[in-house]
Amino acid sequence: MLEEILASELLTRVVAAVAEGSDRAGQRDEFSPIAQAIYLSHLEARNRVQAAILDRRGCTVSDAVRLNRLRCMIERWIDVLIGQLAGHDLELVRYGIDIERTTAHAKEFDLASTSPTRETVAWLTRASMTDAIRQKVAKNPS
Template sequence: MRVLITGVVQPFSPSTRCSRMHVVQLAELAAVLTHHGPAILYRHAAVPPEAINGYWTASRLRIDLWNQSLARFTRAKASGNHYRMRCWWQDHTGVLEEVLASEVLTRVVAALADGIDRAGNRDEFSPIAQAIHLSHLEVRNRVQEAILDRRGCAVQDAVRLNKLRVVVERWIDALIGHLSGADPSLVRYGIDSSRTRAHAEEAGTMSTAPGRETIAWLTQASMTDGLRRIIAKTPSLPHANREVANSAMMILRPDLFDSVGVLKSLWVHRIQNDSDRTDQMIQDYLRPDVDDSATVSAFDAIHASALAQWFRY
């Protein structure tokens, strides 16, 4: 499967990148979903049940693995053995990095699920995504407590993890702000509401700019480069990351792609929607019995109610 990521075709296949899924690639996927988020929200189509089930299963499995790692730290602290705590930090620092960095995708998926369900007057995906979001926040809080505790943690590791937290929070606000440009109510999924609103206003002004694709590509490249400079090169939970990525990819329904496997832009969806409406009106007016036309019937109903309102006075 190929996905157009802001102008660059990136391969996603189990035999290549996904076999060793790094958490930075989850952030890249979050950028893809964010860039095409307005088109996803515009379609108002439901997310497939298998995508919802897959996202719940994969995310819960990864959260359980995180909790198991943090439980080992709790036991190490209870033992009072400094060497044991130091060994835990050496073995699990990568897991803590993934907890912090993968929050980007978790918040983006939760925001999209909220927007999709609200636009379609449904309550299908958002409860699942919100539950995963809250569980992720609980684990993140435990990670922050471990960083503040610092028993067994080297100073440079604590500083690096805190720097990663700050960087991730800023990129969360940038991506959620982009989604909020299409749906202002999604601002609440950001970290800093004022910063998220500022990004939303900027996204609104750039929605029709000729260089929108270039700006999105540069944003993603900057985020990826910034995260790679901080996070370890070797993934700690590559299989769990891959399963989460596969389930999140299923949010991108087949109707969002064109005939060559490239994600359609929001303007293409709007043009197609207007074309479908025009074709429907033409078909209605070409029917032998015009009274059977759905379009004409709707017009007559509105016209009749307007006349009744007029002559009532």
């Protein structure tokens, strides 16, 4: 259960950022209020998971270490993905974990947007993220 909360944070933040960016681009306020409410609820759940990891409530030391590693990895991938979105709309960096890291990814994405290899970079990024998360979350990683 704690794993799922940590892993789903990536999706929650990306959807909230996409909703906000879409609403801003369309000059409306349709999707972002819903996504924002879900995002804020997820932040509360995330804080509880972090407290459980720190207090080691209901888990062993090795479980706490594993969950913390998963959290760190998810946070880095959040910054990569939000950075790509923020390459189109810099205000979206607020959905990243580390604002400096997210902004750096946004600048890299902006520079790469004219590169002929951008599709390859995007494909490799998605493949790397999928593999990394699958290995950390799967019960029996292969």
